[in-house]
Amino acid sequence: MIRASLFALAMTLAAPALADDPITPAPTAKDWLELAHRPDWSGSWFPVISDQFAQVASNPPPWKPEVQKQIDHWDAEEKAGRPRGLLLDCLPHGVPSFYLITHNSIEILSTPGRVTILGESDGNRLVRIWTDGRKPPADPDPSFHGYNIGVWQGDTLAVSTTAILPQTWLAVSEAVGIAIGEGAHVEQKFHLIGPDTLAVDLTISAPAVLTRPWQTRRLFTRKRARSYEIVEGVCRQGDFEETTDPWGNPAWRPVAQSADGNVVAPAK
Amino acid sequence: MLKKIMSTGALAAALALSAPSLAHHSFAMFDQTKVVNLRGTISAYRWVNPHVSLFVDVQDGPIKHGVWAVELTSPGNLTRLGWSRQSLKVGDKVDVEVNPLRDGALGGGFRKATILSTGQVLQARLVEIEKPGG
Numbered sequence: 001m002i003r004a005s006l007f008a009l010a011m012t013l014a015a016p017a018l019a020d021d022p023i024t025p026a027p028t029a030k031d032w033l034e035l036a037h038r039p040d041w042s043g044s045w046f047p048v049i050s051d052q053f054a055q056v057a058s059n060p061p062p063w064k065p066e067v068q069k070q071i072d073h074w075d076a077e078e079k080a081g082r083p084r085g086l087l088l089d090c091l092p093h094g095v096p097s098f099y100l101i102t103h104n105s106i107e108i109l110s111t112p113g114r115v116t117i118l119g120e121s122d123g124n125r126l127v128r129i130w131t132d133g134r135k136p137p138a139d140p141d142p143s144f145h146g147y148n149i150g151v152w153q154g155d156t157l158a159v160s161t162t163a164i165l166p167q168t169w170l171a172v173s174e175a176v177g178i179a180i181g182e183g184a185h186v187e188q189k190f191h192l193i194g195p196d197t198l199a200v201d202l203t204i205s206a207p208a209v210l211t212r213p214w215q216t217r218r219l220f221t222r223k224r225a226r227s228y229e230i231v232e233g234v235c236r237q238g239d240f241e242e243t244t245d246p247w248g249n250p251a252w253r254p255v256a257q258s259a260d261g262n263v264v265a266p267a268k
Numbered sequence: 269m270l271k272k273i274m275s276t277g278a279l280a281a282a283l284a285l286s287a288p289s290l291a292h293h294s295f296a297m298f299d300q301t302k303v304v305n306l307r308g309t310i311s312a313y314r315w316v317n318p319h320v321s322l323f324v325d326v327q328d329g330p331i332k333h334g335v336w337a338v339e340l341t342s343p344g345n346l347t348r349l350g351w352s353r354q355s356l357k358v359g360d361k362v363d364v365e366v367n368p369l370r371d372g373a374l375g376g377g378f379r380k381a382t383i384l385s386t387g388q389v390l391q392a393r394l395v396e397i398e399k400p401g402g
Contacts, residue, residue, distance in 0.1 A: 046348075048398045081370035083294035090292060103394065104344060120344050122292050122318050175294035196400040221400040223348075228402070231344045235292055238316045261293035262375055263314070265323045265335035 024132065027112035035110050039155045039191075044105040044228040045198055045220035052101060052218060056172045061204075061214045067178055074176045083175035088261050090235035092125055094144035094168035095161050096186045099200050099218050101171050105230050106220065108190075115150055115157060122235030129159050136162055144168050146186070156191040170206055181208025196222035238263070292318040295339070298367040298377035305329075306336050306364040306376075315353035318342050322356060322378075324364050337375040338366050340392050348397045355390060356381070 063071055074084050087093070093102060104121035113132035119125035129150040140147045146164040150157050164184045171177030187203040198220045205213040240252035256264040308326035320340040327333050340346060343353070356362070361384040366376025381390040 046398055049394055050398065078294065078296045081297050081299065083296035085293045087292040104342060121342060173294065174292070175296055194400065221398060223397075223402050225348075225402045227348045228397075231347070233317045233342060233344060235318050238314070238319055238321070241314070258373070258375075262297065262339060262369070263319075263321045263337045265311075265337040265374060267334070 022134075024113065031112035035112065038110055038152070041108045041110070041190075041192075041198065043196075043222045043224045044107050044230055046105045046223055046228060047102050048219040048221060049103055053173075055216055055218070059216055061170065061172065061216075062211045063178075064209055064211055067209045070178060071172075071176060078173065078175040085175065085261055086169050086171055086177050087122060087174055087235075090122055092123065092144040092168075093119075093171070094180075095127065095146050095148075095164060096180075096188075096202055096204050097169045097171040097177065098125060098127065098145065099188070099202060100216070101173060101177075104233065105223070105228055107230050118230060119233075120230040121233040124230070124233050129157070131157075136160075142166070153189075156189050159188040159190070161186040161188070166208070170204065170209060178209050180206045183207050193219075198222065295367075295377045297369055297371070299370045300367050300377075302368055303379065304331055304366050304368045304376060306331065306338070306362075306366060308336070308362065308364075310356050310358055310360045310362055311335060312358065313353075313356045315343050317344075320346055320351075322364075324362065332374060334374050336364075336366070338364055338378050339375070340378040341394060345394060345397070346392060349392055349394075351390060351392070356383070361385060 077084055092098070098119060102119065102121065104119065106120070107118045109116040109118065113130065115129040115131055117127040117129070119127075125145070127145045127148060129148040131150040131152065134149065136147045136149055140163040142163045142165045144165055146161040148159050148161050150159045152158075162185055164180060164186065166179060166182045166184070168180050168184075169177040170180040170184075184207075185205040189199075189201040191199055191201075193199045200218045200220070201215070202218065203213050203215050204210070239254060239257070241255045243251050243253040245251040256266070258264055306324045306326050307329050308324040310322055311325045312321075312323040314321045320343055322338050322340075324336045324338060325334075326336055363382040363384065365379040365381070367379060369375040378392055380392075382388070383390070
């Protein structure tokens with residue numbers, strides 16, 4: 001017993017202290033009350049999918065010429081029925097494709113110091129937008145959704161996203177896109193343009209693949225019916241089917257799939 | 269025996285871990301310019317992310333006979349269109365309209381289903397749910 005206590009004490013003493021690890025203070029009553037003055041973004045927000053395609057058709061990304069050739073190739077492949085499965089690996093859409101091409105609802109949560117966006121597909125994504133006045137870390141770990149700093153400008157939430165993994169897709173469909181590359185920066189302005197219509201105005205700077213920042217808008221419509229509440233969306237669940245293990249416990253086994261990701265019916 | 273069971277389990281686990289993840293995909297492999305009507309019997313109905321699927325055993329009509337694999341959108345989106353995991357049952361006699369796979373394999377993208385015993389029609393058009401309201 002004593003030996004265990006001494007070991008725990010030694011581990012505590014040995015744990016390195018982070019030199020610069022700011023403490024996020026507990027929210028005050030005033031912080032909670034401030035939320036009441038923010039625009040009401042409750043409910044679930046379903047993407048206007050038909051407008052996603054219309055936006056790309058009328059205002060395509062300003063691809064660099066060498067990138068345009070790749071895009072044209074993947075576009076032709078999709079039109080020929082050989083879609084490149086950007087999402088087959090079930091890795092996240094990431095920012096900005098999370099807004100550009102999603103086919104599933106999102107939910108926006110406001111709490112003191114942060115706005116949190118929950119996604120339904122694929123794998124119930126989470127985007128954390130810090131609104132507590134912080135600056136981005138000097139050297140943040142790159143991630144699919146980047147480091148998001150938000151500032152309220154009246155009823156608009158202006159978000160700056162940096163530290164995006166260069167492999168993250170800058171996609172115009174589930175089959176056409178290009179890795180966003182190094183040095184990407186995505187600005188988003190979230191604001192209501194109608195009682196139940198949320199606009200996300202994006203300015204996407206991707207110097208590796210675009211000739212200039214691409215400004216584009218995505219729309220989401222508010223739903224309050226319970227059927228629209230976001231549900232679990234485990235991307236790889238479809239790769240498996242129910243079975244029992246040798247001991248009779250419920251278990252999973254892989255299903256047959258084609259290279260395109262389609263399930264394959266058993267031959268009779 | 270236990271050793272054999274363990275090794276079988278380990279093999280299954282290894283296969284599962286090494287299996288490529290082939291889940292979420294574009295629907296461009298389905299020929300949107302063609303419509304095929306499958307009259308047959310539901311032999312499987314999988315209510316899973318990211319694509320619900322059903323198998324239709326077709327033994328009549330002018331199309332290729334066999335079990336067709338039909339893919340739909342996600343359970344969440346189908347719920348918003350009035351579906352549930354009980355909407356179809358194994359053994360249901362159905363007419364299912366699909367856009368067929370371009371490569372000629374027995375599969376398609378879902379357009380519409382009619383349950384023959386009740387006449388109930390099931391649709392899955394996402395454009396129906398992107399309008400404000402609801």
